[in-house]
Amino acid sequence: MDEPILSIRDLVVKFNLRGQILTAIRGASLDLYQGETLAIVGESGAGKSVLTKTWNGMLDPNGWVESGSIMFEGQDLAKFTTEAQWLTVRGKKIAMVFQDPMTALNPLKTVGKQIQETLELHQDIKGEAAQERTIEILSQVGISEPEMRYSQYPHEFSGGMRQRVVIAITVACNPKILICDEPTTALDVTIQAQILELIRELQVQLGTTLVYITHDLGVVANVADRVAVMYAGEIIEYGTVEEIFYDPRHPYTWALLSSLPQLGVKGEPLYSIKGTPPNLFNEIKGDAFAPRNPHALKIDFVKQPPFFQVSPTHFAKTWLLDPRAPKVEPPPVVQAMQSRYKEYAI
Amino acid sequence: MTTRKEQQAITAIEDDSLFTFAHYDPEAAERTGYSDYSYWGSTFRIFLKNKTAVFLLILMASLVFFTIIQPYLPNQKDPNKIHIDPETGYQLRNHPPDGEFWFGTNVIGQDLWARIWSGTRTSLLIAIIVGIWEVVFGIFIGAVWGYVRQLDALITEVYNVINNIPNTILLMLLAYIMRPSFKTMIIAMCLTGWLGMARFVRNQIVIIRDREYNLASRCLGTPTHRIIMKNVLPYLVSVIVMRIALSIPGTIGWEVFLTYIGLGLPLETPSLGNLLNEGRRVMMSSSLRYQLLFPALVLSVITVSFYVLGNAFADAADPRNHY
Amino acid sequence: MLKYSIRRILQSLVTVFIVITVVFLLMRLLPIEGYFTERADKLTPEQQEAILRKFGLLDPWYIQLKNFYASLLRGDLGNSIIYRPNVPVVDVLKPKIPYSFGFGIASLVLSLFVGLAMGVHMAREKGRFWDKLWTSFVVFINAVPAAVYLLFIQLYITHVTKLPILFSKDSFVSCILPTISMSLGGAAGYAMWMRRYMVDELNKDYIKLARAKGMPNKDIMVRHVMRNAFVPMAQYLPSSVLFTISGSIYIESLYSIPGMGGLLVDVIQRQDNTLVQALVLIYSVLGIFGLFLGDILMAIFDPRIRLEKEGGAR
Numbered sequence: 001m002d003e004p005i006l007s008i009r010d011l012v013v014k015f016n017l018r019g020q021i022l023t024a025i026r027g028a029s030l031d032l033y034q035g036e037t038l039a040i041v042g043e044s045g046a047g048k049s050v051l052t053k054t055w056n057g058m059l060d061p062n063g064w065v066e067s068g069s070i071m072f073e074g075q076d077l078a079k080f081t082t083e084a085q086w087l088t089v090r091g092k093k094i095a096m097v098f099q100d101p102m103t104a105l106n107p108l109k110t111v112g113k114q115i116q117e118t119l120e121l122h123q124d125i126k127g128e129a130a131q132e133r134t135i136e137i138l139s140q141v142g143i144s145e146p147e148m149r150y151s152q153y154p155h156e157f158s159g160g161m162r163q164r165v166v167i168a169i170t171v172a173c174n175p176k177i178l179i180c181d182e183p184t185t186a187l188d189v190t191i192q193a194q195i196l197e198l199i200r201e202l203q204v205q206l207g208t209t210l211v212y213i214t215h216d217l218g219v220v221a222n223v224a225d226r227v228a229v230m231y232a233g234e235i236i237e238y239g240t241v242e243e244i245f246y247d248p249r250h251p252y253t254w255a256l257l258s259s260l261p262q263l264g265v266k267g268e269p270l271y272s273i274k275g276t277p278p279n280l281f282n283e284i285k286g287d288a289f290a291p292r293n294p295h296a297l298k299i300d301f302v303k304q305p306p307f308f309q310v311s312p313t314h315f316a317k318t319w320l321l322d323p324r325a326p327k328v329e330p331p332p333v334v335q336a337m338q339s340r341y342k343e344y345a346i
Numbered sequence: 347m348t349t350r351k352e353q354q355a356i357t358a359i360e361d362d363s364l365f366t367f368a369h370y371d372p373e374a375a376e377r378t379g380y381s382d383y384s385y386w387g388s389t390f391r392i393f394l395k396n397k398t399a400v401f402l403l404i405l406m407a408s409l410v411f412f413t414i415i416q417p418y419l420p421n422q423k424d425p426n427k428i429h430i431d432p433e434t435g436y437q438l439r440n441h442p443p444d445g446e447f448w449f450g451t452n453v454i455g456q457d458l459w460a461r462i463w464s465g466t467r468t469s470l471l472i473a474i475i476v477g478i479w480e481v482v483f484g485i486f487i488g489a490v491w492g493y494v495r496q497l498d499a500l501i502t503e504v505y506n507v508i509n510n511i512p513n514t515i516l517l518m519l520l521a522y523i524m525r526p527s528f529k530t531m532i533i534a535m536c537l538t539g540w541l542g543m544a545r546f547v548r549n550q551i552v553i554i555r556d557r558e559y560n561l562a563s564r565c566l567g568t569p570t571h572r573i574i575m576k577n578v579l580p581y582l583v584s585v586i587v588m589r590i591a592l593s594i595p596g597t598i599g600w601e602v603f604l605t606y607i608g609l610g611l612p613l614e615t616p617s618l619g620n621l622l623n624e625g626r627r628v629m630m631s632s633s634l635r636y637q638l639l640f641p642a643l644v645l646s647v648i649t650v651s652f653y654v655l656g657n658a659f660a661d662a663a664d665p666r667n668h669y
Numbered sequence: 670m671l672k673y674s675i676r677r678i679l680q681s682l683v684t685v686f687i688v689i690t691v692v693f694l695l696m697r698l699l700p701i702e703g704y705f706t707e708r709a710d711k712l713t714p715e716q717q718e719a720i721l722r723k724f725g726l727l728d729p730w731y732i733q734l735k736n737f738y739a740s741l742l743r744g745d746l747g748n749s750i751i752y753r754p755n756v757p758v759v760d761v762l763k764p765k766i767p768y769s770f771g772f773g774i775a776s777l778v779l780s781l782f783v784g785l786a787m788g789v790h791m792a793r794e795k796g797r798f799w800d801k802l803w804t805s806f807v808v809f810i811n812a813v814p815a816a817v818y819l820l821f822i823q824l825y826i827t828h829v830t831k832l833p834i835l836f837s838k839d840s841f842v843s844c845i846l847p848t849i850s851m852s853l854g855g856a857a858g859y860a861m862w863m864r865r866y867m868v869d870e871l872n873k874d875y876i877k878l879a880r881a882k883g884m885p886n887k888d889i890m891v892r893h894v895m896r897n898a899f900v901p902m903a904q905y906l907p908s909s910v911l912f913t914i915s916g917s918i919y920i921e922s923l924y925s926i927p928g929m930g931g932l933l934v935d936v937i938q939r940q941d942n943t944l945v946q947a948l949v950l951i952y953s954v955l956g957i958f959g960l961f962l963g964d965i966l967m968a969i970f971d972p973r974i975r976l977e978k979e980g981g982a983r
Binding site for chain 3: 169170
């Protein structure tokens with residue numbers, strides 16, 4: 001396996017909310033490899049956005065990295081403190097696409113200017129050359145009549161087109177890592193497909209490493225090479241996309257997959273996980289998912305499980321993988337997937 | 347990715363019984379979501395945390411209380427009584443502050459202490475009356491303006507006309523036409539004061555109808571009065587309190603302005619504006635400056651306090667600041 | 670854009686028309702003593718009647734209204750009665766306007782610079798010492814009536830710095846204190862507004878995107894935040910400019926500046942009805958005109974407005 005381009009170890013991120021401390025990331029570890037597409041999935045509040053925000057210094061001012069390391073290009077991003085340091089990374093090396101295209105653009109500036117700003121910031125082109133390049137980029141992201149669109153304002157664009165503009169802004173400088181934070185959640189399904197396709201094309205052209213944050217498993221199945229599952233501020237399982245869909249090992253991942261409505265199956269009650277994620281203001285003892293886990297072992301309430309290896313690329317943080325644990329049958333949905341996999345894999 | 351240390355820690359777990367199933371209680375899982383948030387509870391809690399605001403609140407409450415009881419305290423003098431020096435038989439003019447006259451006397455021998463508290467009473471009274479009217483009438487007009495669509499255009503035009511004539515001009519004109527007096531001042535300020543509140547209430551009502559959480563409530567069958575009680579009113583009450591608090595320095599300001607121009611209260615009715623004017627006449631001589639300083643001090647303390655109180659309450663009542 | 674402008678012009682004209690009529694009718698309520706150069710009790714009722722008739726005040730109100738508009742369109746605002754007997758109002762006003770306007774513009778510029786800079790600083794230092802300091806300043810200016818603190822400024826600052834107490838045409842230094850005094854209220858307002866606006870904007874998504882794409886904070890402040898902050902403010906700028914003509918009543922009288930502000934006070938005290946009427950009219954029309962210009966300015970700066978439907982109260 002090659003060396004990862006981004007390597008996170010035991011990251012702990014805390015926030016100060018009106019005097020109370022919230023631990024948003026409780027010891028996350030992850031590797032990111034060149035050219036791949038990694039999807040980070042989990043419920044709202046699991047910490048997916050916070051995790052990626054530590055990579056380009058976009059944490060809210062009341063948050064900080066308490067401990068751990070983020071190694072990127074030989075530097076530890078977790079130790080960055082000044083704006084000057086972050087400016088060497090932001091936009092140029094690590095770029096971000098946000099969820100809501102309707103508010104992501106300055107309503108009082110033309111679209112062209114907003115893209116051109118990025119070019120002028122990171123590359124040595126100005127004025128006319130920059131304008132030409134901007135128009136090129138506009139057509140690269142699939143916006144027709146780019147010369148006319150250049151001088152239009154954001155409110156003259158539809159949601160999907162605005163997202164294309166945001167993507168244009170981020171790829172204008174060919175960053176090494178592109179983080180897409182739920183880029184299609186706010187869009188129609190048909191536009192979703194177009195945007196995902198656009199991002200994939202750009203990845204092929206530019207060789208960017210993609211990180212998708214999403215709670216939509218459909219998107220994950222579509223785009224991801226590898227998947228990391230987050231719960232309550234930790235990464236509890238990660239592996240290739242086939243491994244996660246067809247052979248998940250963590251009870252939470254089982255629950256997630258079971259929650260997907262099965263197209264074509266009628267008449268059965270929809271599955272939902274009981275309870276809510278734990279309160280991150282409190283210290284959590286043992287496995288964070290234990291109170292909601294029907295397969296919980298007594299040790300889940302006592303000690304946090306470490307990562308157990310399922311394959312060289314597949315790891316899960318659950319005591320069920322310990323040799324001493326009893327054998328547990330995953331839920332029917334997962335079993336069905338597993339058998340289907342075995343059929344096709346052979 | 348487990349380290350050697352972790353491996354050891356794992357295998358070090360001796361108790362195999364830990365690897366049996368725990369009791370799964372779905373109800374316990376649901377229990378984490380409870381919240382005992384109360385809007386007014388949070389508002390008061392946050393307000394009370396603001397020490398400056400609490401201090402000023404106590405200060406203002408004491409001050410208002412004092413102005414009410416002051417005439418009944420022992421040894422208080424009549425504000426309009428001209429004091430004669432028993433020795434010379436002349437008026438006790440411009441007598442600096444001392445044990446007898448705590449704030450000294452003014453140019454014709456009246457006790458400044460009594461005059462100042464009487465003036466504060468008058469000014470505060472005007473301010474509170476106007477403030478209450480502003481709120482009552484303003485809300486009423488605003489509500490009608492917002493609900494009754496047929497009247498929307500008419501009231502809008504009326505609002506525009508009054509709004510477009512600068513307040514200064516309007517007040518001066520009204521005072522000029524109606525001749526300066528206690529009643530005139532109140533009427534004039536009431537005529538212009540309700541605009542802000544009405545506009546605000548009207549906007550709120552128009553938004554209320556269309557806000558998603560209210561549409562949702564209506565879809566769920568919530569009756570209109572309950573929507574108003576639970577969604578609109580809490581916000582309105584906090585705004586009302588804030589506006590009354592903020593209108594007091596405003597009204598006092600206008601009163602001072604009108605008095606300065608000569609359209610204020612007659613001299614027999616002391617008011618903070620009057621006292622300031624009187625003090626202004628003698629301010630160039632430093633020995634007499636106390637006649638300006640005392641009213642100015644009282645006025646500043648009152649206006650700043652109510653202003654800060656109003657804003658502090660507004661901040662505390664804003665749910666975005668709640669926790 | 671054109672359609673929007675035309676619509677606003679028509680709206681303003683309608684409001685102007687209504688305002689002028691209302692003002693006119695209000696004027697009819699003015700005490701009649703204001704029409705006589707001599708004290709009213711010195712004139713016999715017949716003489717009073719004769720004078721009133723000469724002014725056309727005994728005609729039915731609709732005829733008065735018609736005559737009034739007729740003379741307005743001719744540019745005739747009548748003659749002053751008491752202040753400068755028989756001098757046309759226009760001639761009374763002309764020499765005074767430059768003073769008020771000059772001081773007004775100077776203090777407006779000053780208050781813009783100081784106020785906006787203060788507001789930016791307050792937003793940057795939110796919650797810390799400087800924010801609290803400037804906030805105290807703003808609170809003081811907003812809460813305490815101008816008459817009070819302006820007085821003390823004149824008193825104590827002239828004492829300390831030896832700046833002249835009264836304004837005189839030939840002395841430039843004598844302009845400094847009045848200008849600064851005039852700019853205080855505006856500065857406090859702009860500062861508060863700018864601070865609030867910046868705090869709100871800094872949380873918006875497009876600012877986050879600008880940061881994520883690697884824009885330094887300073888650039889973001891200038892090119893995105895402050896530039897956007899101007900737009901809502903633009904609405905009030907023309908009004909502010911126009912109102913400088915009306916002059917500051919306090920300051921002009923405190924420093925003996927022969928401007929328009931002092932004039933209004935004077936004519937009300939002396940009860941010169943034609944001048945009162947003319948001044949009220951001028952201020953009202955200026956006000957409406959200012960608002961109209963402000964709307965147009967907003968539309969130029971904010972492209973969204975041109976395409977939206979406009980309605981409701983101003």
